[in-house]
Amino acid sequence: MTTTATHQPMTAQEVTRYIVDKKPLFILDVRNEGDYNDWRIEGETVESINVPYFELLDGVDSVKDRIPAERKVLVVCAKEGSSVFVAEQLAETGRANVFYLEGGMKAWSEYLEPVKIADLQGGGELYQFVRIGKGCLSYMVLSDGEAATIDAVRMTDAFEQFAAEKGALIKHAIDTHLHADHISGGRRLAMNTGATYWLPTKDAGEVQFEYEPLQDGNEIMVGSTPIQIRALYSPGHTIGSTSFVVDDRYLLSGDILFVESIGRPDLAGLAEDWVGDLRDTLYGRYKELSEELIVLPSHFGRMTELGAGGQVSARLGDLYMHNPGLNIHDEERFRRTVTENLPQHPNAYQQIRQTNMGKIAPTADEQREMEIGPNRCAVHDK
Amino acid sequence: MNTDLVVDTKGLACPMPIVKAKKALDSLQSGQVMEVLSTDKGSVNDFQAWVKQTKHELVKHEEEQGVYKFYVRKA
Numbered sequence: 001m002t003t004t005a006t007h008q009p010m011t012a013q014e015v016t017r018y019i020v021d022k023k024p025l026f027i028l029d030v031r032n033e034g035d036y037n038d039w040r041i042e043g044e045t046v047e048s049i050n051v052p053y054f055e056l057l058d059g060v061d062s063v064k065d066r067i068p069a070e071r072k073v074l075v076v077c078a079k080e081g082s083s084v085f086v087a088e089q090l091a092e093t094g095r096a097n098v099f100y101l102e103g104g105m106k107a108w109s110e111y112l113e114p115v116k117i118a119d120l121q122g123g124g125e126l127y128q129f130v131r132i133g134k135g136c137l138s139y140m141v142l143s144d145g146e147a148a149t150i151d152a153v154r155m156t157d158a159f160e161q162f163a164a165e166k167g168a169l170i171k172h173a174i175d176t177h178l179h180a181d182h183i184s185g186g187r188r189l190a191m192n193t194g195a196t197y198w199l200p201t202k203d204a205g206e207v208q209f210e211y212e213p214l215q216d217g218n219e220i221m222v223g224s225t226p227i228q229i230r231a232l233y234s235p236g237h238t239i240g241s242t243s244f245v246v247d248d249r250y251l252l253s254g255d256i257l258f259v260e261s262i263g264r265p266d267l268a269g270l271a272e273d274w275v276g277d278l279r280d281t282l283y284g285r286y287k288e289l290s291e292e293l294i295v296l297p298s299h300f301g302r303m304t305e306l307g308a309g310g311q312v313s314a315r316l317g318d319l320y321m322h323n324p325g326l327n328i329h330d331e332e333r334f335r336r337t338v339t340e341n342l343p344q345h346p347n348a349y350q351q352i353r354q355t356n357m358g359k360i361a362p363t364a365d366e367q368r369e370m371e372i373g374p375n376r377c378a379v380h381d382k
Numbered sequence: 383m384n385t386d387l388v389v390d391t392k393g394l395a396c397p398m399p400i401v402k403a404k405k406a407l408d409s410l411q412s413g414q415v416m417e418v419l420s421t422d423k424g425s426v427n428d429f430q431a432w433v434k435q436t437k438h439e440l441v442k443h444e445e446e447q448g449v450y451k452f453y454v455r456k457a
Binding site for chain 2: 081369
């Protein structure tokens, strides 16, 4: 009996399961070498090789022996077309288990995995949305048919659908700061749902639209059994950067503190001015908080930061022991660490800031293009 | 620039611009120049990388109102 081997699509959601569940996956990435070196699918159980599709136009003989025989192979390219072209040829050699990434790296960059963080008082819930391809983390607080989002990304449908499934109306869309690595979905969510859009006053000097000014000590309530979201001014990544304490147990730290690193102060061009603020926030304001708070940042830099079910979180006290950015006792060394030898800037970060200020209005395709690549918001991302 | 062959791949997505360009190039003599038109933004990096790993020469490339033009001289 013979079976005809075929190639099949694999969605970004399915790829995410392989990474989160730590199941082995072999990837043949057929983009050009520069794009592969800049940004690719990674994971503890992911092995990948890079052979550009234009080296496989006359056949896949040169590559087929480099793929382990019994393993599933996922062919990946930028938008899908070239991966289908290569996957088809691989399947024609008789190989089984050939997949291509549906929608390519574009879809990978946009996929959000909702992960439940906790039940809150009075039946409330807290969810983290892991944008696994880009390392962005957004949040939703739900209580009694109401919801608030924090640092919602551009793919607003995902938040609206999720809230609808939970029978909740989005009442507040909050940004911890003016983002430079990705386009905020906060303003669009507010327009679509009638929610209030909150932005820290000190980051909003140049914005071209109406917003609710967010200041230290503001308390935002969600639901009739209220879940409190308390604003804590914590400058340093930007001058307005604000953190939130949710339900007295969770510290949403924005781009100030990450699990394995700390925020960089240079994306608005003012590293030297803001380094003192960053130091005061991390070694002063945060230090006064309870060590039992669970830190929930707005980014991760490495797949090793993904914990159970894909969530990214850590106890504040543990970060004070293990996070290298919280253990630089000499102020001058701290200044040098956060201003010198920083990773390259996120792709198109100036245009992204202008988009988030409402100064330019790129098309959906242009927005996708601007966001290609990793987030690079932390000091230690290489 | 004098070109010996124009390959129009406007509206086609990856991998077709390079698939068609390669076929066309096979029909040319050494030293002849092919002009490829593409509207696929991703083709810019791919064309440069492709020509680099072949022995041909990317004489120049330019963009005009959303159309990318690549001039390739056959080795």
